[in-house]
Amino acid sequence: MSQKWSLNIEVQRQKGQEQPHFDRFDLEISPDATVLDAVEMIWAFKDCSLCFGHACHHSTCGACGMRVNGVEKLTCITLIGDVTQNGGTIRLQPLRNLPVVSDLVVDLTPLYHRMAQVKHPSVHPIEENKGVANQQTAQQGESDNSYTRLADCIECGLCISVCPAAMTSPAYVGPAALAGAHLAGVIDQQICAIVDTKNGVWRCHSAYECSEVCPSHVQPAHRIMQMRRQLLSQRIRRFFGLQTFHQRKQ
Amino acid sequence: MNRIFQKPDNAIQWFDPRGRQLGYLAFILNRITGMGLALYLLLHLIMLGKLAQGPQAYNSFIETVHHPVFLFGELLVIFAALIHGLNGFRIILNSFGIGVEKHKPLFTVLMIVTLLCGIYFAVRMIAR
Amino acid sequence: MMNSRKMITGEGSGLWLLKAFSGALLVIILAIHLVVNHLVYEGGVMSWQDVVAYYQNPVIAGMEAVFLISVTAHALLGLRGILLDLQPSDAMLAWINRLCTVIGIAAIIYGLWLLLTVASFG
Numbered sequence: 051m052s053q054k055w056s057l058n059i060e061v062q063r064q065k066g067q068e069q070p071h072f073d074r075f076d077l078e079i080s081p082d083a084t085v086l087d088a089v090e091m092i093w094a095f096k097d098c099s100l101c102f103g104h105a106c107h108h109s110t111c112g113a114c115g116m117r118v119n120g121v122e123k124l125t126c127i128t129l130i131g132d133v134t135q136n137g138g139t140i141r142l143q144p145l146r147n148l149p150v151v152s153d154l155v156v157d158l159t160p161l162y163h164r165m166a167q168v169k170h171p172s173v174h175p176i177e178e179n180k181g182v183a184n185q186q187t188a189q190q191g192e193s194d195n196s197y198t199r200l201a202d203c204i205e206c207g208l209c210i211s212v213c214p215a216a217m218t219s220p221a222y223v224g225p226a227a228l229a230g231a232h233l234a235g236v237i238d239q240q241i242c243a244i245v246d247t248k249n250g251v252w253r254c255h256s257a258y259e260c261s262e263v264c265p266s267h268v269q270p271a272h273r274i275m276q277m278r279r280q281l282l283s284q285r286i287r288r289f290f291g292l293q294t295f296h297q298r299k300q
Numbered sequence: 301m302n303r304i305f306q307k308p309d310n311a312i313q314w315f316d317p318r319g320r321q322l323g324y325l326a327f328i329l330n331r332i333t334g335m336g337l338a339l340y341l342l343l344h345l346i347m348l349g350k351l352a353q354g355p356q357a358y359n360s361f362i363e364t365v366h367h368p369v370f371l372f373g374e375l376l377v378i379f380a381a382l383i384h385g386l387n388g389f390r391i392i393l394n395s396f397g398i399g400v401e402k403h404k405p406l407f408t409v410l411m412i413v414t415l416l417c418g419i420y421f422a423v424r425m426i427a428r
Numbered sequence: 429m430m431n432s433r434k435m436i437t438g439e440g441s442g443l444w445l446l447k448a449f450s451g452a453l454l455v456i457i458l459a460i461h462l463v464v465n466h467l468v469y470e471g472g473v474m475s476w477q478d479v480v481a482y483y484q485n486p487v488i489a490g491m492e493a494v495f496l497i498s499v500t501a502h503a504l505l506g507l508r509g510i511l512l513d514l515q516p517s518d519a520m521l522a523w524i525n526r527l528c529t530v531i532g533i534a535a536i537i538y539g540l541w542l543l544l545t546v547a548s549f550g
Contacts, residue, residue, distance in 0.1 A: 214513075215513070218512075218513035218514070218515060219512075219513070219515050246440075246441060247440050248440030248443075248512075249440070250440065251440075252440030252441050252443075252444040253440065281441065282441075282445075285441070
């Protein structure tokens with residue numbers, strides 16, 4: 051029988067317009083279980099009014115993002131043993147900088163809208179043709195350039211929660227959408243009107259915390275820096291009367 | 301089940317370094333040193349007005365700043381200037397796509413340079 | 429929010445570039461300024477006579493003038509950036525911009541007057 055730890059779980063609660071407060075639950079749970087397992091146990095055996103997001107349970111959907119002891123994490127892949135010790139406390143709070151729907155659930159609609167506006171792709175082509183599948187396809191005489199994979203960004207919102215610029219203004223486009231714009235490829239005029247503004251890439255404070263918490267290696271901060279370089283390059287090209295990226299696309 | 305009521309979040313929670321990584325600490329340092337240096341700039345410009353009042357006014361003021369408290373303050377300013385300048389330089393490099401992948405070791409190296417230069421200034425200034 | 433009339437393309441990058449380039453310039457000039465003022469002169473601080481002699485060199489005077497303009501611009505842009513994080517209204521931001529501009533111009537005029545005055549004592 052696996053070892054069980056005795057833990058105090060503090061969960062931030064908020065229904066409707068009431069003030070946020072913490073409810074404390076005592077739990078016996080294995081250190082090899084995930085934080086999401088603990089939340090589900092609380093819901094199942096302690097308080098079924100607790101609201102929380104979850105779906106895939108393997109860091110693909112991005113639904114279970116929340117703050118665990120003040121740090122943004124995907125709770126389906128965060129082990130109990132990594133965030134506390136036997137007899138310790140785990141504090142769970144919803145993501146920051148997004149409207150709270152109920153308890154641990156936030157409204158990610160602003161993020162989804164922005165991702166659509168910057169034309170964030172949902173799939174990427176596979177750049178290098180490796181693997182058995184491609185070899186088999188090549189042997190069959192078919193094209194080996196048609197393989198795609200799902201985009202890295204799972205739109206979990208952890209980066210928005212941790213961003214110091216998003217913390218101060220809801221108008222900031224945000225690391226996820228800016229990274230999405232970079233991933234879209236060519237920065238056309240529509241995307242430029244969103245990212246090349248005082249609430250776009252130039253608002254970023256270079257804290258790099260978004261890249262630290264991203265569970266999918268999107269590295270939003272790195273992409274924002276690269277987009278700054280692209281935009282500066284566009285400005286210089288425009289200054290010297292050379293073709294810019296969106297002019298070349300036409 | 302016990303209820304614990306949480307007080308509202310602080311308006312300047314971006315100064316909170318708990319649970320944050322090196323890049324965020326660099327951002328906090330940059331902000332604090334920047335604000336400190338802006339305040340010092342104002343005081344410095346006002347103080348320099350004594351130059352226009354002639355040698356007696358300025359030199360007697362300079363005698364005042366030989367006090368250890370002022371010396372400590374000057375060293376704080378030098379450290380702040382080194383931190384803000386070198387970290388700012390790192391941010392400029394990153395914004396041009398240079399050293400983005402290595403931003404953490406770059407920050408560490410620049411802070412070591414800050415420490416060494418600051419110590420050198422301190423030793424020379426205290427010795428005099 | 430994203431379609432606000434303040435979302436003018438290029439509005440943010442100009443000031444950001446000014447802050448970045450003034451900062452890059454300051455790293456070099458400030459290094460020279462600190463070395464000269466704290467390491468070169470006997471006692472670690474320049475006397476009135478030392479300052480007057482220092483400013484007789486037109487290259488030095490020019491460098492210090494550039495230093496004054498860069499540091500004033502960089503400091504005010506930086507403070508403005510921090511104030512932007514407090515979510516000022518459009519009207520408040522317009523006042524912040526005016527205040528920064530007035531303070532900046534006043535500081536530069538005062539500093540240049542002081543520089544010329546000190547240089548004239550020599």
